[in-house]
Amino acid sequence: MANRSHILMDFKDMDTVTPDEIHNRLKAHRYTLRNSSLAPEENAPLTQAEKDMYDQHKLPGNPHPLMLRLPAGIPFILGILLFLVLMPIFLFQPKVNIVTEKAPWLLTGIAVAIKIAWGTLETDVRMIEPFYILSLRHASPKVLTLDYTAMAFGWMPIRALMNGHFLVALVGLGSVLAEVLTICCTSFANVSGIDFTKNPPPARQRRGKNAINAGEETFRSFWISFGLAVSILFFLCFVATSVYSRRRHAFLPRQPSTIASILAFIHQSKMLYDFVGTEGMDNDSMVTRLVGIGKSYGLGWFTGRDGEMHCGVDEEEL
Structure with a gap:
């Protein structure tokens, strides 16, 4: 244009x-x-006022987005791994489970923080991918019109997979799974995982004054949610590690x-x-x-x- x-x-x-x-x-x-x-x-x-309007808005001077640099990437991956360790401790350790009873929003809050950070990572990957492909030289003309930043959530990983940009597709899939992670962690809000460590309780123990602390979760739904949450966290760690091993180096003079x-x-x-x-x-x-x-x-x-x-x-x- x-x-x-x-x-x-x-x-x-x-x-x-x-x-x-x-x-x-x-x-x-x-x-x-x-x-x-x-x-x-x-x-x-x-006017002079219009010329000076945006002077206070400082643009990033580093040529590489912050979320694609190791100073942000290492704490991010360590945070995911830490949550992967703490989640079962909060759910299954009697002395620690009281934390989630007093603050049922804790696991959900951590999951939301991971989702927001992952969204930032995805935004940066979307932005630089066409330029990264061009930096490899002899790129197809299609790259000049490639714009992942404008693609809808959920459709982007499918489109990237069709284009053969597998890392971008994995990052986009990670954003979808981060939403699922938030839902899974929300289901743990009023649940004591200790009650689900044994076989499914008989029907008489699922109601009345001796009922287990299961919230709205069933034995099956709890373990499905827990398995999904653990699997998603492992997946996010794997994809994040792949991103930082392949996209952490600056290759542009500016963003x-x-x-x-x-x-x-x-x-x-x-x-x-x-x-x-x-x-x-x-x-x-x-x-x-x-x-x-x-x-x-x-x-x-x-x-x-x-x-x-x-x-x-x-x-x-x-």
């Missing part, structure tokens, strides 16, 4: 600068969406989290000629056109249209 726009000249020498530097250089400009393309808006100059950050990667790309006339196309039509051209694409250093070296995305050979 910016292949024929004059705004690309505003990104000169911004290939490897930080997001804050991009903001400082562009904050005096106003842009608009016109005819499906970004264009400069010259009829409404910015591709804004329109400006991405445009700075392509402002001198020769591949922009392939996008002339695509402003009104939908995703499928654009993919068909790019596949028909027959080029491959990559992320790295390349000679731009101005004859100088740039860091970003362009057609092969870089």
Whole structure:
């Protein structure tokens, strides 16, 4: 949407600068969406207050998302493992079970915290995956239109599996299972696991003053929930370990989290000629056109249209 726009000249020498530097250089400009393309808006100059409006919002300076770095990843994995150990202790140890009786929300709260952290991990994996594929060089034209960030929850892992992006699919599946984990832990709120360590009690012990502390759980449903919770935690640990073994290294000069950050990667790309006339196309039509051209694409250093070296995305050979 910016292949024929004059705004690309505003990104000169911004290939490897930080997001804050991009903001400082562009904050005096106003842009608009016109005819499906970004264009400069010259009829409404910015006031000084508008220029300084977002100065207090500092963008991340690290080129790699926090949740994909080991300082966040190691505590996250250790936290999952710790919960995996503590959950049966809280449920089956008489002296510790009193904790969940006094605070029945505890296990659910920990599960929700894991779910939120996993959602952050998934968001970061979704964002960087197309750029990671491009960094491997000679990527298919389909990668240029790949956008996992906009895919619906639940559909994303299916789509990633169809695309052959198995790690992304596992992370997306982990988000679905994290929801199931929360439901399982909620069922433990008013339950004493000690009462389920023996064979199913006879019917006369399931009611009356001698009834077991089972809440709304049956013998079978408790063990199914417990087995699911343990299995999901093992799965999350496995997938998280795989993510940090494969995606923990920074390979971009900055995070591709804004329109400006991405445009700075392509402002001198020769591949922009392939996008002339695509402003009104939908995703499928654009993919068909790019596949028909027959080029491959990559992320790295390349000679731009101005004859100088740039860091970003362009057609092969870089």
